[in-house]
Amino acid sequence: MNFRSIVSSGPARRWPAWHAAATILLAALPFTSGARAAEPIKIGLVTALSGQSARAGEALTRGATIAIEEINAKGGVLGRPLELVRRDDESNPAKGLIAARELIQREKVAVLVGGLDTPVELAIVPFVNNVKVPFVVPWAAGTNITRNGAPSNYVFRVSAMDDEVDKAIVQFSRKTYNAKKPGLILVNNPWGESNEHGLKAALKAAGIEPAGVEKFEGNDVDVVSQLSRLKQAGADTLYLVGNVGPSSQVVKSLDRMGWAPPIVSHWGPAGGRFTELAGPSAENVIFVQTYSFFGNLSPVGKRVMSALQAKYSDIKGPADVTPAVGVANAYDSILVIARAIEKAGGTEPTAVRDGFYAIDRVDGLIKTYEKPFAQDKHDALTAGDYIWARFEDNHIMPFARN
Numbered sequence: 001m002n003f004r005s006i007v008s009s010g011p012a013r014r015w016p017a018w019h020a021a022a023t024i025l026l027a028a029l030p031f032t033s034g035a036r037a038a039e040p041i042k043i044g045l046v047t048a049l050s051g052q053s054a055r056a057g058e059a060l061t062r063g064a065t066i067a068i069e070e071i072n073a074k075g076g077v078l079g080r081p082l083e084l085v086r087r088d089d090e091s092n093p094a095k096g097l098i099a100a101r102e103l104i105q106r107e108k109v110a111v112l113v114g115g116l117d118t119p120v121e122l123a124i125v126p127f128v129n130n131v132k133v134p135f136v137v138p139w140a141a142g143t144n145i146t147r148n149g150a151p152s153n154y155v156f157r158v159s160a161m162d163d164e165v166d167k168a169i170v171q172f173s174r175k176t177y178n179a180k181k182p183g184l185i186l187v188n189n190p191w192g193e194s195n196e197h198g199l200k201a202a203l204k205a206a207g208i209e210p211a212g213v214e215k216f217e218g219n220d221v222d223v224v225s226q227l228s229r230l231k232q233a234g235a236d237t238l239y240l241v242g243n244v245g246p247s248s249q250v251v252k253s254l255d256r257m258g259w260a261p262p263i264v265s266h267w268g269p270a271g272g273r274f275t276e277l278a279g280p281s282a283e284n285v286i287f288v289q290t291y292s293f294f295g296n297l298s299p300v301g302k303r304v305m306s307a308l309q310a311k312y313s314d315i316k317g318p319a320d321v322t323p324a325v326g327v328a329n330a331y332d333s334i335l336v337i338a339r340a341i342e343k344a345g346g347t348e349p350t351a352v353r354d355g356f357y358a359i360d361r362v363d364g365l366i367k368t369y370e371k372p373f374a375q376d377k378h379d380a381l382t383a384g385d386y387i388w389a390r391f392e393d394n395h396i397m398p399f400a401r402n
Contacts, residue, residue: 212230
């Protein structure tokens, strides 16, 4: 029934003007209240949905979707459903910034969620801090994404962070491979720079001198010259930092050289078609992760695994949740965002930002978050939350030394 039919029903010509006006007002009240109650809270997602890292974007989408459906089934947040609005950044910083602007200024998202690539996130950080809209990063690990020096910082992360990953890489390589002279092979972009700083600091703290530091471009198809210099310098282990495409070229270059040193990597290879691009030697790369669906799952893990299997026909078991880190980090990010909005009592951006600081507890997939954020702490995960993994066929499996 619309307002016109309400007003028109009956002998309208006998109603005083004030009666018609009152009828319109009274009829409008419940409709207006209901519309406001049902208006969704939009969460924006900017990530790679195409290209070599598209699998990462799909994993983030799935994790966020499962969390949102779970929250909405319980009545939403503050009586309003959550809605995910996605944009493809194509792993391109300029396109990522355009997508972020569109989601915030046109779609009016309450919170923005990022993706895989540190350079893309770094392009977005100054913008979100300027417009004062919370930005949650569920994957990109560049240290200065959250430690960005802004006097009013709106960027939070539920993911690994380079400085902590770099310490873990050094510790793992020493324990597992007795690494004494590692060579660093790093992509030549802001993510590589972040890890160069972190790895050098971690090695210095461990009293280890690296064999050398070599860089490669994201579009290089041959890295033999850089790797040869590291080999000649006596590198006994390689520390690798690069996303799917560049990392696969490092592996194929090693194959051409006939050199097979242990490779301990950041999690870039997990973000897409690594086994397809790198070939059989992809399984030689051991990389960091934050979660695995293998083993004894927590109640949250069991619930999420069941939801994934019910919603996505390609997921038959834990090995099919690839990469699990994207699913888990995105799932937990949405739970954290929902709790921050609850603490804020609404979607006013500054109140939501402060809501992150007010979070007391969230029972997540990776862990139970106890007061995960503070004014001087915008990273919810620590090195104690990391695990190690490798590819077996096309599946990411927990690493176990033979």
